[in-house]
Amino acid sequence: MKVGRIAAQCKYSMIGLFAFVSLCPSLALAQDDHSHMLTADQHQQTPAQKKQANDLVQIVRDATRQFLNGPDSHHKLVFGCVSGGDFGAMGMHFLNADLLDGEVVPEEPEILLFEPLSNGDVRLTGVDYLVDKAAWEANPEHKGPPELHGQLFHLFDSPNRFGLDPFYTLHVWAWKDNPNGTFTNWNPNVSCDAFNPKNN
Numbered sequence: 177m178k179v180g181r182i183a184a185q186c187k188y189s190m191i192g193l194f195a196f197v198s199l200c201p202s203l204a205l206a207q208d209d210h211s212h213m214l215t216a217d218q219h220q221q222t223p224a225q226k227k228q229a230n231d232l233v234q235i236v237r238d239a240t241r242q243f244l245n246g247p248d249s250h251h252k253l254v255f256g257c258v259s260g261g262d263f264g265a266m267g268m269h270f271l272n273a274d275l276l277d278g279e280v281v282p283e284e285p286e287i288l289l290f291e292p293l294s295n296g297d298v299r300l301t302g303v304d305y306l307v308d309k310a311a312w313e314a315n316p317e318h319k320g321p322p323e324l325h326g327q328l329f330h331l332f333d334s335p336n337r338f339g340l341d342p343f344y345t346l347h348v349w350a351w352k353d354n355p356n357g358t359f360t361n362w363n364p365n366v367s368c369d370a371f372n373p374k375n376n
Contacts, residue, residue, distance in 0.1 A: 225326050229358060232325035236303050236350035239283045244300050247288050250274065255338065257292060257368035264364035267291045267301055278311030280322050292371040301352035301366055309342035327359050
C-alpha cells in the first residue's frame with residue numbers, strides 16, 4: 177500500500193494505522209502477528225534493554241506532554257475506540273496523517289492514544305508508531321523490520337481487522353501503566369466503556 181493511499185484512507189474514510197521502531201536488532205524484543213503479549217519474557221530483559229525501553233518512554237513523554245489534555249487539529253480520530261475484550265483495549269487512535277511517510281521518528285509518533293472518560297473528556301495513555309510494510313521495505317537502507325530503542329515493530333499482516341494492507345506498529349504506553357508490558361498492543365487498564373461517537 178502506498179503511503180499516500182494510507183493517508184487518504186485516514187483522512188477521508190477514518191481508517192488509519194499503527195507502528196513502531198528501534199536501534200539494535202540483536203537486542204530487540206519481537207512481537208508475533210496479532211498477538212496480545214510480547215513473545216519474549218519481559219522479566220528477562222538485560223540492563224541495557226531496560227535502559228533503552230526507559231529512554232523511549234521518556235522520549236514519548238517529552239514529545240507528547242503538550243497533548244495531555246487532548247489532541248490538536250492535526251490529529252484525527254480513526255477506528256473509533258479499539259477494544260480487545262478480555263485483553264483490555266488500545267483506546268482511541270488520533271492519527272496525524274502528515275507523518276505517514278514510510279519512516280519512523282521517535283519524537284514524531286504517527287498516532288496519539290487516548291482513553292475516553294465518563295465526563296466526555298479523554299486521557300492521553302501513550303502513542304502508536306505506524307509504518308506501511310511495503311513503504312518500509314522499499315527503502316534499500318532498511319535491512320529488516322522497523323525497530324526503536326530495542327523494540328521490534330509488530331507486523332499486522334493482511335487481512336486484518338482494520339482492512340489495511342500489511343503494516344508495522346509499536347505501542348508505547350508512556351502515560352498509563354500496562355501490567356502486560358510497556359510495548360504490548362492491548363492494555364487491560366484501558367477501557368472503551370465511556371466512548372461516545374457523538375462526542376468525537
